[in-house]
Amino acid sequence: MALVRGISGDEIAALETGWTLALCAPDAATTPAEAEALTGWLPAPVPGTVAQALRAAGRWSLGQPGDLHDQDAWYRLRFAATGPQTLRLEGLATLAEVFLDGEPVLVSHSMFLCHEVDFTGTGRHALAIRFKALNPALASAKGPRPRWRPMMITPGSLRLIRTTPLGHMPGWSPPVATVGPWRAITCTTRRAPLRVAALSLLPRLDGQTGILDADIRFDRAVATPVELACAGAGIALDRIAPDRFAGRLVLDGIAPWWPHTHGEPALHAAAIRAGETTIDLGRVGFRRLELDRGGDGTGFGLIVNGQPVFCRGASWMPPDPVALGSGDPLPLLALARDAGMNMLRISGTTAPASQVFHDACDALGILVWQDLPFANFDYPAADPAFAGLVEAEACQLLDRLQASPSAAIVCGGSEIAQQAVMLGLTPAQTANPLFDDLFPRLTAEHAGQAIYLPHTPWGGPLPFAANQGVTHYFGVGAYCRPIEDVRRAQVRFASECLAFANVPSPARLRASTVRDPNDIDWKAGVPRDAGAGWDFEDTRDHYVGLLSGLDPAALRIDDPERYLALGRAAPAEVMEAVFAEWRRPGSSCAGGLVWFLNDLAPGAGWGVIDAAGEPKSTYFALKRAFRPVHVGLTDEGLNGFGIHLVNETTDTRDLTLVLACYGETPHPLVKTETALTLAPRSATSLSSDALIGRFFDITHAYRFGPPAHDATVARLVDPDGAVVAEAVHVLPGRAAAPRDIGLQAQVEMRDGGAALRVSTDRFARFVTIDDDHFEAGDQGFCLTPGESRLIPLTAKTAKPVPRGRIQALNGHSVAYGDVS
Incomplete structure (x- = not known):
């Protein structure tokens, strides 16, 4: 079911405060009554983990993590609730038993599943959760013999239990045990006259027209008209059955959703109204996504709204692996966007990200590659219980992504076929119906706007071939x-x-x-x-x-x-x-x-x-x-440098290309300036030889003697003289020894903020700024002789004074600020 953000009349209370936890030997306490006799109860954050609570109490560190998987953990809370209630537990890591007022109401076998429990509130209630020790379960887990045994994740029995590999990958991730209610727990007072039993919400873009298909089923017959509203427009949904309504809202000239490198990630509020009741569907974006396999049918590229998009970014990791589900993703996402990243991948070696993460990616215009939480192992697809469990996991995750415009790729898992083939199997022997049949079907049914692939890597004669897929x-x-x-x-x-x-x-x-x-x-x-x-x-x-x-x-x-x-x-x-x-x-x-x-x-x-x-x-x-407007240099050997210009924006850019080569003197050995116009959504390549117009061994390919220069700098400069993009190539072994290059730095205060004016007399390679109290707005940049550049400084501490040192790779360290 697509994500419902809320229903008018219902009151959602986050059960975050008042929790305590205690640890005990496995099975030392199996009921809440027995758990009450435990000692050492301590405050616990929820959402959170046992390690997070122990860290706050000064009893846990990365250097001394202990092994929390050898112990049971009990969480308890008393809370007030009156009337019809729904207890929602969004993630329990990992083998959990839930008790309400002393009675068992839920058993969970997967940290990736969300659970709901309906009850009638009568005042004060006691909620208790037992998290069973994982290591005994891993030691006793039985399953079919695996066809391959990867080394990265240990022990191998983790393939049988649905938990994150984080903390189980020596040399790869820190030894953090994920135990506890790692995702939110809420209690909803049901005052609305109805509930949503099923919902499909599918936004898409057709040319310049937004199309929003909705199909909703309630928990009871609804006599009033049901309307779908979005972007200031609305329609009455057709009555399919007494409790079911469906229809299509057509929005001409809708502002489409783009990756931020190519346009604005426009979002539009959506809701369904049934009489006086409003179902909040959050914000949706309208875009069209296609897979480009290339002329030979073996490539892999994304086309968004008819425009090829070069996807660049990184693999997302939890901001705080100790607080796996509650770490704030927004600062890291802001940095990713500021760096020009337009795609982030959630690897199958971690855990699915929070809804806050996905909402932010929608708003920031960052595409998401979502691995399902599988990695490396030969998973027991023939086990009906296991297959049913992971099907439920996938349905819930894909439903959360159903109307998300940033959700671009759904991938079965990480390095599964690769591990098998590298350990001796043929590609055909790696087949698994989970990834080949079940998950592609579920993706089509629950998140049809995303592209599915079975594994990463994938696509060549061997799954890890570089030149296919x-x-x-x-x-x-x-x-x-x-x-x-x-x-x-x-x-x-x-x-x-x-x-x-x-x-x-x-x-x-x-x-x-x-x-x-x-x-x-x-x-x-x-x-x-x-x-x-x-x-x-x-x-x-x-x-x-x-x-x-x-x-x-x-x-x-x-x-x-x-x-x-x-x-x-x-x-x-x-x-x-x-x-x-x-x-x-x-x-x-x-x-x-x-x-x-x-x-x-x-x-x-x-x-x-x-x-x-x-x-x-x-x-x-x-x-x-x-950068969306980019210049790149590639060494073409005897043909000099290829100078590659890209403009991904919708604007025509009138720029000047400056190409110059510098050695040990303040003067360029070669310098050309070329006025050019970069059309919207364009890319072109130029030759350094053609721009220079005479012989100059710019790549030192001919080697008729020692290099005449150290570095080549290509810049795109706008009519105001601002550098829009730049690329630098330094010949191997050159500009690597410190010497006096006339590097200087001066603190300037502008509009209440600090900045550093950096200048040099000679070419400065890889300039870095070192300050204990400020973060510099750029690092590792190059300066040409006589250039001055203003670098913003952001304070890291209260009322700091800029004071530090700058250094170029080929220059001496220079102090700035108050150095007394």
């Missing part, structure tokens, strides 16, 4: 391939890519307990794949060596700060180079999602935003790479 591309990255592999691989769509151990800012490291890369505990914050003899810091160091010409292992010991500075730069520059290749006209790629938007724990994690919510240098690199 959807891939997890780690050629550049984990597999240490050269940048040229990006084109050679002919990626069609990368739903995972570019995983590096991304180093947090110096300020964040100073605030952490582990700040030295030579510290024995440093590696605890570095992700790795189970069974691999390397980790993702080794991957990062490989590209540090390629780009700087230095030995990262020696540098780590001799100069740790320099090692970290280069470690921040290398992944950032690689990411910009990869997306320049993928966004160029003629590229086979229609999208790329970086692996991890945000870290799950402190340290050099996969995220481009750290665990405290502060962007890393790679975030700002993606922000440059993801």
